[in-house]
Amino acid sequence: MSAKNAFYAQSGGVTAVINASACGVIETARRHKDQIANVYAGRNGIIGALTEDLIDTSQESDADIAALRYTPSGAFGSCRYKLKSLEANRREYERLIEVFKAHDIGYFFYNGGGDSADTCYKVSQLSEALGYPVQAIHVPKTVDNDLPITDNCPGFGSVAKYIATSALEASFDVRSMSKTSTKVFVLEVMGRHAGWIAAAGGLIEDHDIPVMILFPEIDFDQARFLATVKEKVERFDFCTVIVSEGAKYPDGRFLAEQGTRDAFGHAQLGGAAPVVANMVKDATGYKFHWAVADYLQRAARHLASKTDVEQAYAMGRAGVEFALAGHNAVMPTVKRLSSNPYAWEVGEAPLSEVANVEKFMPRDFITEDGFGITPICKEYLIPLIQGEDYPPFEHGLPKYVTLKNVAVECKLKPFTI
Amino acid sequence: MSAKNAFYAQSGGVTAVINASACGVIETARRHKDQIANVYAGRNGIIGALTEDLIDTSQESDADIAALRYTPSGAFGSCRYKLKSLEANRREYERLIEVFKAHDIGYFFYNGGGDSADTCYKVSQLSEALGYPVQAIHVPKTVDNDLPITDNCPGFGSVAKYIATSALEASFDVRSMSKTSTKVFVLEVMGRHAGWIAAAGGLIEDHDIPVMILFPEIDFDQARFLATVKEKVERFDFCTVIVSEGAKYPDGRFLAEQGTRDAFGHAQLGGAAPVVANMVKDATGYKFHWAVADYLQRAARHLASKTDVEQAYAMGRAGVEFALAGHNAVMPTVKRLSSNPYAWEVGEAPLSEVANVEKFMPRDFITEDGFGITPICKEYLIPLIQGEDYPPFEHGLPKYVTLKNVAVECKLKPFTI
Structure with a gap:
């Protein structure tokens, strides 16, 4: 031949x-x-x-x-x-x-x-x-890690490492400023359908960082979310929130779609992070910062x-x-x-x-309250980073x-x- | 004693x-x-x-x-x-x-x-x-690098390295997608008064990336900005924009202050990046992505x-x-x-x-058109990263x-x- x-x-x-x-x-x-x-x-x-x-x-x-x-x-x-x-x-x-x-x-x-x-x-x-x-x-x-059969997809491990590292570093920053300044830091990550990337942010919990995750797989429960943020800030003086771009309300609307209009009446394409950050501010008065990693995460x-x-x-x-x-x-x-x-x-x-x-996060990778990752999820993620x-x-x-x-x-x- | x-x-x-x-x-x-x-x-x-x-x-x-x-x-x-x-x-x-x-x-x-x-x-x-x-x-x-007398301030060099690296990586990403997808990438960086951090993004120009910078020191000229974006995209098929959080209109208003209201009529705290990205989209129709590095940059x-x-x-x-x-x-x-x-x-x-x-960017560190950095600025920045x-x-x-x-x-x- x-x-x-x-x-x-x-x-x-x-x-x-x-x-x-x-x-x-x-x-x-x-x-x-x-x-x-x-x-x-x-x-x-x-x-x-x-x-x-x-x-x-x-x-x-x-x-x-x-x-x-x-x-x-x-x-x-x-x-x-x-x-x-x-x-x-x-x-x-x-x-x-x-x-x-x-x-x-x-x-x-x-x-x-x-x-x-x-x-x-x-x-x-x-x-x-x-x-x-x-x-x-x-x-x-x-990067979405959503292909079936393969244990994981090339591209995902690096994004996971980037998001966990960045969330850890930014959380250290917030922890040192929380006395007089930022108490809640919101980081938006990729993953429109599957929460694998957001899950990686949960790894910083083992570094003594109070962290909450908003997965696309879990309907967003605003009241429970805000109550938990308050609880964490009252206990630790700060809190980090990882929000997936695909996080959505029970009716299917993305958090990022707020029907926001700019000064000229144009529909404003927001991110989920500013929406969540402003929601926390309105409900609690806590100072906040937010970041949207976007391409930085998958190109890093x-x-x-x-x-x-x-x-x-x-x-x-x-x-x-x-x-x-x-x-x-x-x-x-x-x-x-x-x-x-x-x-x-x-x-x-x-x-x-x-x-x-399409492979989604298994429900037993997510804590019962829907805001964290379980030990078996950590066992899955850690080798990949x-x-x-x-x-x-x-x-x-x-x-x-x-x-x-x-x-x-x-x-x-x-x-x- | x-x-x-x-x-x-x-x-x-x-x-x-x-x-x-x-x-x-x-x-x-x-x-x-x-x-x-x-x-x-x-x-x-x-x-x-x-x-x-x-x-x-x-x-x-x-x-x-x-x-x-x-x-x-x-x-x-x-x-x-x-x-x-x-x-x-x-x-x-x-x-x-x-x-x-x-x-x-x-x-x-x-x-x-x-x-x-x-x-x-x-x-x-x-x-x-x-x-x-x-x-x-x-x-x-x-990180603002705005103290006098000292040639530079500890903290700045690392942010500069992070922003230049991240902008380079994200620009490579956009360059490979521009045929059918994103043509304009907007990265918002810190620096409310001085454009030192934004300037660092200009270093990627020497890696063949078409890049524009919006400095707080230069009044934002929307028409000239949009025309230059168009020019760059027509020539290179893509363009990266680094916008300082302190970029402002000639009347002193920050770009980030758009009087934006959410669905409930609350004032929405936006970032400068989504504002610039949507402005480009409205004027040219180009697909865009935007990122706000926020604490990630100074904690990296x-x-x-x-x-x-x-x-x-x-x-x-x-x-x-x-x-x-x-x-x-x-x-x-x-x-x-x-x-x-x-x-x-x-x-x-x-x-x-x-x-x-307070030490601002010297005017001769910024190109005449106001959107780039000059060789003496690069000579200043490169050793610091x-x-x-x-x-x-x-x-x-x-x-x-x-x-x-x-x-x-x-x-x-x-x-x-």
Whole structure:
């Protein structure tokens, strides 16, 4: 069998370690040139495949590819673009196969979350039907940690470490100021549907910080929340609140949607943090501060979890190894063998069981009152934030790589998406 | 001369490295037990002195005092409490002297910004007049970097490193998503009067990131701002905006004060970041994200500047050395000898010249268009963020110290502040 080319694309929101997976894919492929001639990356994700905008990764030096391991963001560009169902848009699937054919692509590595697992699965099912078999492998990535089967998702451990560290540091700050100043600190974190990231904030409880968490999985009970804040402040003189962007009222409205209007009557897009902070102020009069970490949390490669980086790389490498072993329509997974001491190995899941399944926080990971995490949740989380893996610094700032991203020559007619 | 005790207090907003100054004070005092018998710290800053709530630092182990060097926040508690003028409140100054007398305190080390320099100066002037001479030394601290004479203030370098790193990482994130998603990222940073922290965000320009800064020193020109954002997005497909919390309109109104009302008609305390982000969205339709770093930035000891930590420690040590050499009413300073290679030494400033002087960004540190920083500003900033000085980690989180903070027995009647 002559060597085929591979296609690799990054999908959806990027993370601190998605490039470590890219590094794992490309470095492993480079060690198997007899089977994988070259890796073409999609510029801006799957859009690059559809528009035949492919990046020739062979133009990048080994050193630059190695630097992907410690560079956050998506080095080739990512996109939020979900392929519709085959019935609704057969044209796009056919185009993908056309591009794969034109560039002799026999392997499709798709690095993303739930939506891209679904796309990847469809590609695996379709390609043979369309007369051009491609092995489709999904490489898991999502800060939301909501993919099924895998114990955890690369990207999550680093956000968890960042949020727990930041919440700890800010809480120390508030604790030292609470006598005359701030008593309540509210930190908003990502996670529209699942509260995994918010849960990580709960780890600071073991550092003597009074902390409350507002999960998307638990309906927000304003009266009980305010009473508990008061109780904590009366006891500790301060309190930290971690609020998920997806926290919502029993009627389904997000906390962040307050129907707020600015001076000109425009609807104001608020965050959940200022809403919660002002709510506390109105009810108790406590001084507050709030922060919205937003992209800072998922881009914070400077504070990545070493475990997360290793797993992200391992998922990329395993994806290529599965492909070389002839597997199709699968996703490498993290399989936990033990929590303490932590041990894991690479597992494998069929994409048919991954696509369109979302994993929420189990109820027994959340304390009965709904505002904290339980010991089994801590046992789950702690290994994932273990270890530091600092990037190199130059002139005081991290020295991240920007690739050359040279385009492969087009062979087809333009395609409009 | 028999050994006297020293009083040390932390004042105002805490930083990632104010405890490194405390460490410098206490470790240096411990090496001179013949002259300084013990260091008493004020619990919650100067309030601890007024209420005779003193902490006996001799109860802390050498290891715990050494751990202050890498622990953010104020280990003894800080406060926002400005002593009024002598005329308005002679009672409080007299009380301070009474407490100092009762506890045989001959040295007053006050670790803070501009307000505390003023208090420290008054104490130095007063103590002799009240018949109990105390040597008063101010140890500089402020993330705002607005103290005069000293080249920079301990606390600032670490915030600057954090903001530049975070802005760089988030900008990489936005750059990889801009094709289909976020094009404008807005990061709000501290600095109500002076734009030093915002300026640090400008350092990412040298990493090929299109960045704009909104300084408190430059009146906000909305039309020109929006036009420049558009220009940058058209050219680079994305743009990062660093907005100082103190950015304001020509009429003096803060951008953050939008007269916003929530659904119940309550005034909504917004941040400047969501205001700017929504303004961009309304004018251009670009997708945006915004973050408010708030306490995260000044507490981020995990990413402290090594230069900043060393200087914070050196200021504490020099304060004690000045006192032991018989100086009074002075502040140690950082004196820059050269920028490239960076060299500095400890200087000394009379408090009469420090008190009530605020140092703003020089106009020639800001580009002519008002949205960027100039090469001389970069030359000033870069040395201050040099070097990393990571805290130890345990179970995935920084291992910061919480002191025992044992109270000294009271000798006086209670005092109401």
